[in-house]
Amino acid sequence: MISPCVTIDCEPRSVYSSRGPVDGGEAPMAKDRIIVHDLEVFARHGVYPEERREGRRFAVDVIARLSKKHGGTRPAGEHDDLQAALDYRRLAQVVVDVMGGESVQLIETLAERIAAQILSGHDIVDSVEVHIRKYADGVPGEPRWVGVEIIRSRS
Numbered sequence: 359m360i361s362p363c364v365t366i367d368c369e370p371r372s373v374y375s376s377r378g379p380v381d382g383g384e385a386p387m388a389k390d391r392i393i394v395h396d397l398e399v400f401a402r403h404g405v406y407p408e409e410r411r412e413g414r415r416f417a418v419d420v421i422a423r424l425s426k427k428h429g430g431t432r433p434a435g436e437h438d439d440l441q442a443a444l445d446y447r448r449l450a451q452v453v454v455d456v457m458g459g460e461s462v463q464l465i466e467t468l469a470e471r472i473a474a475q476i477l478s479g480h481d482i483v484d485s486v487e488v489h490i491r492k493y494a495d496g497v498p499g500e501p502r503w504v505g506v507e508i509i510r511s512r513s
Contacts, residue, residue, distance in 0.1 A: 390430030
């Protein structure tokens with residue numbers, strides 16, 4: 359059973375004080391985000407044959423930044439309407455499908471595939487961040503995990 363932690367967050371665009379914008383720009387515009395955090399999967403990816411044969415644990419975060427053109431989270435939030443929202447379950451399913459799909463050598467490849475599917479499948483998403491952590495054995499120094507983080511956008 360998948361049980362991702364999901365949050366909605368806003369990212370300020372400019373610094374704003376009680377007297378107006380500090381940087382001379384307009385009032386700050388929030389860019390809404392839908393976040394799937396720490397989705398854990400067991401998958402068979404890696405450079406070494408034993409990684410692909412035995413499999414490894416992975417944890418994935420997805421941060422989808424929503425388009426202002428589509429109103430971000432506002433239409434869904436104002437009307438309590440799932441049809442107007444980016445359903446976080448669909449984001450989680452992309453991760454599960456890619457991670458459970460064709461075995462690849464590099465986690466960079468997995469991150470690119472997740473980002474590409476989210477951008478191509480959801481017009482409301484302007485950009486997406488994908489973080490993949492691999493709980494790898496045999497890495498010098500024995501780190502808890504190794505990983506990759508990418509950001510991809512439509513522009």
